[in-house]
Amino acid sequence: MNKRIIAIVLVIITLTVVLTSCGSSSSPERTAEKYFSAVKAGDLDKAMECFTPAIQEEYKAALSLSNTLFGSFGLGIDSGSILGGLVGAANTDAYKNYDFKVSGSTKTDDTHASVSVDVYIDGNKNSTTTIYCVKIDNEWYIEK
Numbered sequence: 001m002n003k004r005i006i007a008i009v010l011v012i013i014t015l016t017v018v019l020t021s022c023g024s025s026s027s028p029e030r031t032a033e034k035y036f037s038a039v040k041a042g043d044l045d046k047a048m049e050c051f052t053p054a055i056q057e058e059y060k061a062a063l064s065l066s067n068t069l070f071g072s073f074g075l076g077i078d079s080g081s082i083l084g085g086l087v088g089a090a091n092t093d094a095y096k097n098y099d100f101k102v103s104g105s106t107k108t109d110d111t112h113a114s115v116s117v118d119v120y121i122d123g124n125k126n127s128t129t130t131i132y133c134v135k136i137d138n139e140w141y142i143e144k
Helices: 002-024 028-041 044-049 053-073 079-087
Strands: 098-109 112-121 124-136 139-142
Touching: 028 044, 028 098, 028 112, 028 124, 028 139, 044 053, 053 139
Parallel strands: none
Antiparallel strands: 098 112, 112 124, 124 139
8 A cells, every 4th residue: 555655646746847847938939829728729828928027917907898889888798809919819610720930049038039831721721820929937928
């Protein structure tokens, strides 16, 4: 019984170390991948996590204000869907035929980078977009 408990504890410790080290290794490329994965999945909350804390606060303030306004008028409108449409991640099906692949990145200094992302629709390359990232407290975020 004691060997089994020790084995379980070792597995938990190993998983904790592995998962913690993966989560803390931030890069502009991983930030772009996380963002576009969230967009494709229609996961607005995950997409917003990729933006700078200042942009996240602006989003939360706008969401709170719109909830207050729509709630006061009893309109029954989901303000998250409205605001989500602004960042392109509100509709789960909107991007189901899309694929996003990081095609390159350039660091302009230790805290700024641009990431090129190829956009594929139905397997065909449609365009390339660029996102601009900034490093804040050792984490990379989208700033514009």
